[in-house]
Amino acid sequence: MSKASLSMRPALQGYVLLAPALLVYLLFAVYPMIDVIRMSFASWNGLSAESRFVGIDNYRAVLTQDPVFWGALWNTLWWTALAVVIPNLISFGLALALNQNVPGRSSLRVVFYLPVIIASIAVATIWKWMYDPFFGLFNSLLTSWGLSDWIVDWLGDRKIALWSVFAAHVWQSVGFSMVLFLAGLQSVSLTLIEAARIDGAGRWAVFRHVTLPALTPTITIVFVLSLINSLKAFDIVYGMTGGGPAQSTQMLAMWAYTQSMQLGDFGRGAAISVILLLITLAVVVPYMRWMFRNPEDAR
Amino acid sequence: MxxxxxxxxxxxxxxxxxxxxxxxxxxxxxxxxxxxxxxxxxxxxxxxxxxxxxxxxxxxxxxxxFGNFVSAWQRGNFSTTAFNGVIITFIKVPLGLFISAMAAYALAKVPMRFSKVFLALCVFGTMLPFQVMLAPIFKQVNAFGLINTYPGIILPYLAFGVPYQVFILHGFFAAVPKELSEAARIDGASHFTIFRRIFLPVSLPVLSALLILDFVATWNEFAMALVILQDPKMWTLPLGLMNFQSQFQSNYGELNAAIIMTVLPAAIVYLMFQRYFVAGLTTGAVKE
Known part of the structure; x- marks a missing residue:
């Protein structure tokens, strides 16, 4: 290195190393998050140079006049509650099973993880095609099994469309939590398990008193990650239904996007974003406090 | 048997x-x-x-x-979308890793005021979902006049990729024994030299894991690209597939060929570098 850097104070060298990452993060992640709060109190169409301060009008409009908002909020919460429980239970079961001495473990792991690395928009396209009312996989199978009465329009019927989209999400996301659980299971002490066995503990007792306690940090992490991932659900819904039919699969993140980028009402879109950010922060902040208190658990 | x-x-x-x-x-x-x-x-x-x-x-x-693949390639403009995907991914991924590694080294090994604050800011960023605030990101990129440009998509990708990578690398660097860097400090080496000569080489396994993970994530990203890259000439593969899906959805053979061509690069990378995926995910266990 040059003489200049040699004579630079160590702390200054540190700031130089930190600067590029910090700058890009502040400019394109932190600033938009602050800006969205400001935008939510203004009226702006995305084109004009001027935006007008309107106080809480956007929030009032979103909460009282927007016919879609409450449905989208309900769908987001429904989706989140289900997405935290159902795929993770499957992942947990898979991880426990794949942690046993069964043949072909690594190939099985690959199969369950493969959907995770596929673009969500491709997952959406694959499932949309499988749900095709005429030639799709599901209705073809039902026909060939003689269950033609069960045939439905999976994505066109507003009563079941959200379930259909959710099924695709389960297929895609199970492998992710499975890998985290498998990693967590590596930390369960084998000697402890054997000791418990020798002491006469059955399968259930070993699971309940040895495996489960050792997995608590992993379970917390998986829980929080799937919670956050559900709140930002976007690609898969956008690709499969675009929020339809009749807004029955609309989600908050997508509705914020639609209001701003498609209907040109950036104020209302920002208000929805802020509401969703607040919900997200209600999860993130307690989690961060837990993480800083137990740093070794979080790793 | x-x-x-x-x-x-x-x-x-x-x-x-x-x-x-x-x-x-x-x-x-x-x-x-x-x-x-x-x-x-x-x-x-x-x-x-x-x-x-x-x-x-x-x-x-x-x-x-195999005709479906040929016609889907042409109809879906795959030569354009694949090219854009390659440019964006091949610039964003190494660049992001490099600036993240620099920052992580500074936070882990250089005594600075506020490094705790920066680290907390960084952990916060790992959980900040950009899907929630696409419009303000659009507005910010637009303010720089970068809509429909490569830097316009790469900069926000960097901004939302950096926190996770800094977080993981910080954990790794912090665990590197002090003696390694202090001996070099006494010999008069600057932090820049120590970072480049000692810390970058020892972190290669972690860097490779993050590289593979980030390659797939960047290649697949949809929502941000949807907002920033509005000109079809600038589209990436997921945007191209979305458009194909809405325009030619009853052309089943071609549609499925398009899906396969979109998905294949990431699938191949995964099958080749499986173990890096597990390592990259489980060293930090944050992010999707």
Whole structure:
């Protein structure tokens, strides 16, 4: 290195190393998050140079006049509650099973993880095609099994469309939590398990008193990650239904996007974003406090 | 059979456990269910439209037809979208890793005021979902006049990728013994030299894991690209596929060929570098 850097104070060298990452993060992640709060109190169409301060009008409009908002909020919460429980239970079961001495473990792991690395928009396209009312996989199978009465329009019927989209999400996301659980299971002490066995503990007792306690940090992490991932659900819904039919699969993140980028009402879109950010922060902040208190658990 | 002769025996036991056999059967059945969509799209992609409509979904394509791939490539503008994907991914991923590693080194090894604050800010960023605030990101990129440009998409990608990578690398650097850097400090080396000569080389395994993970994430990203890259000439593969899906959705063979061509690069990278995925995910266990 040059003489200049040699004579630079160590702390200054540190700031130089930190600067590029910090700058890009502040400019394109932190600033938009602050800006969205400001935008939510203004009226702006995305084109004009001027935006007008309107106080809480956007929030009032979103909460009282927007016919879609409450449905989208309900769908987001429904989706989140289900997405935290159902795929993770499957992942947990898979991880426990794949942690046993069964043949072909690594190939099985690959199969369950493969959907995770596929673009969500491709997952959406694959499932949309499988749900095709005429030639799709599901209705073809039902026909060939003689269950033609069960045939439905999976994505066109507003009563079941959200379930259909959710099924695709389960297929895609199970492998992710499975890998985290498998990693967590590596930390369960084998000697402890054997000791418990020798002491006469059955399968259930070993699971309940040895495996489960050792997995608590992993379970917390998986829980929080799937919670956050559900709140930002976007690609898969956008690709499969675009929020339809009749807004029955609309989600908050997508509705914020639609209001701003498609209907040109950036104020209302920002208000929805802020509401969703607040919900997200209600999860993130307690989690961060837990993480800083137990740093070794979080790793 | 020698491989199988050890299977189905629980830890510390020599007898085959019938429970494990049942469990294994359940796993295999579920794996078949999981793989079915892939089989279905490959079959459809190899069929002509006639064959799709007149044969069962699971009928083998009797006369495999690769024409769907050729016509989907042209119709879907894959040469443009693949090119854009390559440019964006190949610039964003190494650049992001490099600036993240620099920052992580500074936070872990250089005594600075506020480094705790920066680290907290960084952990916060790992959980900040950009899907929630696409419009303000659009506004910010627009303020720089970068809509429909490569820097316009790369900068926000960097901004939302940096926190996770800094977080992981910080954990790794912090665990590197002090002696390694202090000896070099005493010899008069600057932090820049120590970072480049000592810390970058020792972190290669972690860097490779993050590289693979980030490659797939960047290649697949959709929502941000949807907002920033509005000109079809600038589209990436996921945007191209979305457009293909809405325009030619009844052209089943081509649609499925388009899906396969979109998905294949990430799938190949995954199958080649599997172990890096697990390492990259589980060293930090944050981010999707």
């Amino acid at each position: 020698s491989l199988l002769s050890q299977a189905f025996r629980p830890v510390g036991s020599n007898r085959v456990d019938p429970m494990l056999v049942a469990l294994w059967l359940a796993l295999v059945v579920l794996a078949l269910v999981w793989i079915t969509p892939f089989i279905f799209i490959v079959f459809t992609a190899l069929k002509s439209s006639d064959a799709v409509m007149n044969t069962s979904a699971f009928a083998l394509p009797t006369e495999p037809d």
